[in-house]
Amino acid sequence: MHELMRSLGRRIEASQQSPDPLSLLGDDAMREAADLWAAQWREDAGVKNLPIAHTIAWLHWSRFKALPVGEDEADLDLALMVFAWVVEVAPQFVNGEVRDALTPGGRDARLALKTLHVVEYRDEPDLLDRAIDLGRRSLAPVGLPPANVARRSTNLGNALMMRYERRADPADLTAGVEAHRNAADAAHPADEVWPLAQSNLGNALLLQAQFTGDREQLDEAVEATRAAWATTPHHHPDLVWRCLNLGNSLRTRFERTAALADLDEMVRVLREAVALAPDGHVDRPMFFSGLTAALGLRFAHHGELEDLDAAVDAARAAVDACPLGRADRHRYLTSLSVMLERRYRRQRQAEDIDEAVAVAEAAVAQGSHHVSGSAARMSNLGGALSVRAGATGTIEDADAAVVACREAVRLGSARQGHLNLSDALHQRFELAGDLSDLTEAAATIRAALADADTGDPGTASLWLGLGLVLFSRFQRTGEEGDVGAALHALRTAASGRSPGHAMAMRAGAAWGLVAATVGAWSSAAEGYGVAVGKLTEAAWPGLRRDSQEQALRDWSGLSADATAAMIAAGSLGAAVETAEQGRGVLWAQLLQTRTTLGDLRAAAPALAARLDGQRRALAAAYTVD
Structure with a gap:
């Protein structure tokens, strides 16, 4: 009898590590179990033997886990029947998983969880429905311990959210959030x-907020994901995912509210995610990619060069962490190309745009066998080629950019694909002068606008692109309808809801220029006024000094143009205010960088006294009310 029990124990233990546990728990194991019961009956006259009962119970429990769904309930029932006696006489031999299954509703809870694990990777609607029904039955008993309610409600919520993602029934989303x-x-x-419960609640609320647009749900999602992150131990393997969940909820709220605190917190937690993932972690490229997106978003809002450099570094780290040949490597190459192109647009270093094109070409080549994302890869390549064409005047790049962008649109690229195609056509017109390129560019953007949602802040870039294309065509043809449509498009872009100052400044300045070109001075003054109003954001005091100076250089002539337009429009008071506003931004940056004169006073007291007098005079001349 003892040898039979040891043999059966070895089978059960080996099955826990085997890729095919049923090969160890099949007919031979069942025969040994039957022989063991018979031997106990003969030797102990039917008196229950704890070690034997414990072994038999674990055999059926292990078989329940290994058998396919629908063929496993008999073994589960036998295991629970024997475990019920074991827990009475020796509770220390029964783990928490089995104890939960022995509570009211526990059998249904175990069946629900196992079924849920099966349908996680298989699209079997009937089994998913069964998992939800079992999950609800497991919560039906009255007076369940709170810990059991928490675990079972979590599993039910996961099943409901899975069904919502597959069937898009809002009722499942609502029920999932409730669970x-x-x-x-x-x-x-x-x-x-x-x-875990806080993390799941936060993720479910975030999905619901994206569906309903409810701000309170979004705030609650942020608070729940933040609570999950804050209470997860540092050594816990799920902490990195809690960082990503919090970053995702913060990004969603920032895109809705433009709250700077969310933006900064998002960057912090995503940097933590990268730090938590060791070298060789299979998801390390994804963590770097999330940080890249966060830094890129903060750069777009603040214009801080340090963020842009860090975004390029993070994107490059994502590529380096992703082995050659891995199926998703093309995604990280695309992200790196986007950041390099963005840095070229800011710093105009030729090596950045050359690398951006090379990396984009590699992404297209490596992703050629993956339909998903193919439109975005082609669009990104076309955009990089178009930028390089503008920098070098190379018509070959311009032609290749148009070909790539047309293919991206054909493959289904939406807003960005249409915008890149329009930009590529516009750039080729600048080089070759073919008016049909502008006609196609305008039609391309109008098609994208027709498909866009009303009030979508992302359409501002489309309106800006359309305005610039129409103005170029007006300059060539003199068609008055084009200039009127261009002004309408630029006004819409400048006044639309956008997450940063850059779009309003670009659109406002273009609006002012177009209006000034045709002598519409009141309109020009209004457009330039929008741009000047955002100048303090472009060079806000939180930026490093070099970023502030770069931002001011980028818009160095803006205040003068705005002042001239306002004078021409007869708005002399507004002209003076605008001139002072532009000058005030410059002086504010200078005054904030003043340092004490202690070192200079010690070396050259007379010079220090003169400088201090000049500084006091400047401070008195510029006073902010």
Whole structure:
């Protein structure tokens, strides 16, 4: 009898590590179990033997886990029947997983969880429905311990959210949020399940907020994901995912509200995610990619060169962390190309745009067998080629850019693909002078605008592109309809909701220029006024000094143009205010960088006294009310 029990024990233990556990728990194991029961009956006259009962129970429990869904319930019932006696006489031999299954509703909970694991990777609607029904039945008993409610509600919420993602039924989304909220309410902050419940609730609320547009749901999503991140132990393997979840919710809220605190917190937690992932971690490229996107977004808002350099470094690290031949490597190459192109646009270093093109070509080549993302890869390549064509005047790059962007649109690229195609056609017109390129460029953007949602802040870039194309065509043909449409497009771009100052400044300055060209001075003054109004944001005090100076150089003539337009429009008071506003930005930056004169006073007291007098005079001349 003892040898039979040892043999069966070895089978059960080996099955835990085997890729085919049923090969160890099949007919031979069942025969040994039957012989063991018979031997106990003969030797102990039917008295229950704890070690034997424990072994038999684990055999059926292991078989339940290994058998396919639908063929496993008999083994589960036998295991629970024997474990029920074992837990009465020796509870220390029964783990928490089995104890939960022995509570009211526990059998349904185990079946629901196993079914959910199966349908996670298989699209079987009937099984998913079964998992949800079992999950609801597991929560039906009255008086369940809060810990059991938390775990079972979590599993039910996961099943409902999975069904929502597959069938897009809003009722499942609402029920999923409710289940995850019940889990969070039932869990105690000291319980291990509490951070998981908060994380699941936050993710579900974020999805619901994106569906409903409800700001309160979005705020609650941020708070829940932040609570999950804050309470997950530093050594816990899920902490890196909690960082990503919090970063995702913060990014969604920032895109809705433009709250700078969310932007900075997002960068911090995504840097933490990168630091937590060791070298060789399979998802390390994805963590670097998330940080790249966060830094790129902060650069777009603040214009801080340090963020742009860091974004390029993070994108490059994502590529380096992704092995050659891995299926998703093309995504990280595309991200690196985008950041290099963005840095070229700011710093005009030829090596950046050359590398951007080379990396974009590599992304297209490596992703040639993957339909997903193919339009974005082609669009990115076309955009990089077009920028280089503008820098070098190379018509071959311009032609290649148009070909790539047309292919991107054919493959289904939406807004960015249409915008890149329009830019490529516009650039080729500048080099070759073919008016049909401008006609196609305008039609391309209008098609994208027709498909865009009303009020979408991302359409500002389309309106800006359309305005510039139409103005170029007006300059060639003199068609008055084009200039009127260009002014309308630029006004729309400048006044639309945008997450940063850059779009309003570009569109406002272009609006002012177009209006001034045709002598519409009141309109020109209005457009330039929009741009000047954003100048303090372009060179805000939080930037490093070199970034402030670069921003001011980029817009060095803006105040003068605006002042001239206002004078021509007869708005002399506004002209004076605008001139002072532009001058004030410059002086404000200088005054904020003043340092004490202690070192100079010690070396050259007379010079220090003269400089101090000049500084005081300047400070008195420029006073901010």
